[in-house]
Amino acid sequence: MNHVLCGLAANASLPSELVDRLIAVADADIAVDLAGRADLSQAQAIALARRVEESAVHLAYEGRLTAADVDPAAQPQVALILLCERAGNPEWARSLAADPLVERREKLAACAGLPSDVVDKLAADSDVRVVAELALWTTPEVAARLAGHPHAEVRRAVAANEATPPAVLAALITGDGLPPAQRCLVCDREVTPFVHEPQCPRPDCDLLPGASCDGSHESTRHDMQHAALRNPATPTEAVIGFADHPSMLLRWALAARHDLPSTLCRRLVADPSPGVRAELAENPAIDDALIRALADDRDHDVRRGLAHNPQVPLNVLAQLAGATKIGATLLPRIAAATPTEIEELARSTNPAVRVLLAQRRDLPAEIHDVLATDPDAKVVNSIAPHPGLSAAQLRAMVDRHGVRVAAKVAANPDATPALLEDLARHEPPVQKAFREIARHRHATAPALLACLADRRARPLAARHPALPPSVIVELLTDADWQVREAAAANPSLPPSVMSDLVP
Template sequence: MNHVLCGLAANPALPSELVDRLIAIADADLAADLAGRADLSRGQALALAARVEESAVQLAYRGRLSAEDVDPAAQPDAALALLDEGAGEPEWGRRLVADPEVRRREKLAGCPDLPAEVVRALAADPDVRVVAELALWTTAERAAELAEHPHAEVRRAVAANEATPPAVLARLIGGEGMAPAERCVVCDREQTPFAHDPHCPRLDCDLPPGAACDGSHESTVHHLREAALRNPATPVAAVVGFADHPSALLRRTLAARADLPPEVAARLALDPVPGVRAALAENPALDEATLRTLADDAHQDVRRSLAHNPHVPFDVLVRPAAGTKLGATLLPRVEAASAAEVAELAQSPSAPVRMLVAHRRDLPARIRDALADDSDARVVKSVAAHPGLSDGQLRAMVRRYGVQVVAKVAANPDAAPALLEDLTRHQPAVRKAFREIARHRRATAPALLACLADVQARPVAAGHPALPPPVLVELLTDTDRRVAEAAAANPSLPPGVMLELVRWAASAGE
């Protein structure tokens, strides 16, 4: 029954006095749901934090606890959460920097505004994980110091830190003027040369795939370069040479940079790896010439990425749209289209192009209605969830195209209750439609009862407030835990039943 109590703990209609009684018997699972309640009082938050330490962390992050509510000696993880939010006391850092648990020192290293002596202690920590976490979030001055750290993992973290000075990043990625790293996570544990078996059978091994070291710490250095390439603070002059690097991952990372020079973009547009060209095609910084070159790419992934580029020229957009599977999504360039461009798309002789604009949910009524009456089912399906369509229009879609549009019609926010009921009786049945109806704000009890017969829609329907209370009570003992928990969380659950559940739980815990 614990899953039922967890659902009840999340029920927004649960009376405050029953919240108190659940707090008094809460375990970690129940406390997690109680901590997420929007109506939790300060007193309840304090009581919950005192009962279940794990919930104190959640409450701290949600702003339900303040520094005066937390004892760092008894609740170190909650103290760390407040420090992470910038709401803790400086002296807590001085206490926690000596914590024997590495995970806590590592968490502390990522917290902002720590006292200088705490930062110095973290930088000298004997565990490299702590130092690397500090390097990832620290200030420019400290990052510059840690760039010279003898461990390659710390240098990798410095390369990812956007506060790291550009000149330091340039040195890190090129390796010039910097002493070689002495250790990495691989040679810390293994005799070199070593290459990690991708099918490693050791249960206690946590080395990442591709980890390798022959004395040059090559896998960590590779990750360092990738981090620096992703870092917008790394000077573009220091990264352009990677356009010809043998690693496709590094070329792909370079291709996504917002400051990519046009001549480098033009070279990457000819890259032999489609993934590199696809990353380039989605880069909003590309010039028009490169965008037009990529529009003729033979690989569908490249054309799909190009279609998602917010700056793709309007006339170029329709070229990949006509012959590329773009999915049921509103493209950025279509979302930003002018009124004239919207009209042009809607009048295109190509159904895939008309589909692009049909995904917008702010179309003028004239264009929306024309698309709703389109001769292509794919276009009608794309516009079916548009608000403002009349009951007659939605029913006409179903009559014309049946199962192809039923689920999207069911998702229309203005679908009438009677229409939703009719859709549950459609033959052949459309399972996805049941899931849409089960979450629809206008779904009626008869429609929801029909949704309960579908395995995937059943947990969703069990949480709908329009479900009759007697049905909710029956669902509390459903064999599917998700259904029972959703029923317990349903605000339409009778208060008397809530009380009985809490009483049962209290007596079972005695």
């Protein structure tokens, strides 16, 4: 791989004539970056697609190619993408439905808006993978028809399709009104009874670990039930019986549903599996009594799931914050807090609560300023990246808390050039701060030169347009390929150097 040419291909300042020259010599790696250029003309996109077929796929997804630009016989993958984007010729679908490669027919089956005769042909395909793909994405009418397919794998796909009618999903779970499935992927290949060992020694085997069939296609039936439980279109009354199912995975899927009655939630709150309880804890369907019961759960993941529940009361969330590692994230309940609640949270004596509040980016100015002077470094770390803080406030944070907040202060979009230079010279050095400075729009040449000394910040600094051109040119021969590529992508690279680099 020529990393310098790859970097040039992504350089926003590369002149159009040099783009043409790169297209003429592009390989698959260079084509990836060329295809991502916002300034690529229609003529250049067509030339690149003809030069490197892989790039045509990307260009088609991005809408840079039209049906008139594509030869479906020479570029079937691109034709498939345009069909899936409803930008292709319907006649292509009729041709591809008979393609000898199953992978292409399978891709076609995932496309929406296919002609009815093509859908019928795919539904009768000899390869079950094609029919299953169709079942996964098709219309309610076709999904209902395929629910009675003799192959269990097709039924599993129907169960996952959110367009499948609710009555059909209920029938798939209970089996009522449907003929028994005759085959599955396991008994298609193995003599039953058979259980696929987790460490299968056969390199060409693609059965999932634990796949099994004793004649009842039990592992595929389990997967079908799991898909139906995860499907929001499945009627509530059809899933209630799974609360006591021996399969933990099925109970876990049940606990995630937002339509659970309170009686069922009360049964799941006592589930022996922490995973099931954690899924339930995050579910907005649970009531206040269950929320408070789960707040005392011994499992950390259960409490963390509860913290992400949008219905959790703030006093319960305060209890969780002090005993649970929640991470730097804006919790739904914090995001929905009212102005009065925001004031109460800001006055909390628990710094973990103030940390959670500081994740909001729309705080009133007075709350913003109070948190910026918080005595707890974790709170300051949480508020430091907020836009709107003054240079004086940011400097005061570093003066009070030093290395503990330096990186987050450097990440503030309003950090001034002078402040970034000071942070780059901070003693002791803060490696994370170097990386934030190197990608900051206000970083100056002196700050970036300091960042070059840090291994992880070096590629970021090499791409920054404020880096002196002479330094950028030197970095084109750096020992680290990431640095070479970043330097070549730097928009401040002199045009004459760009021209010399392109063959």
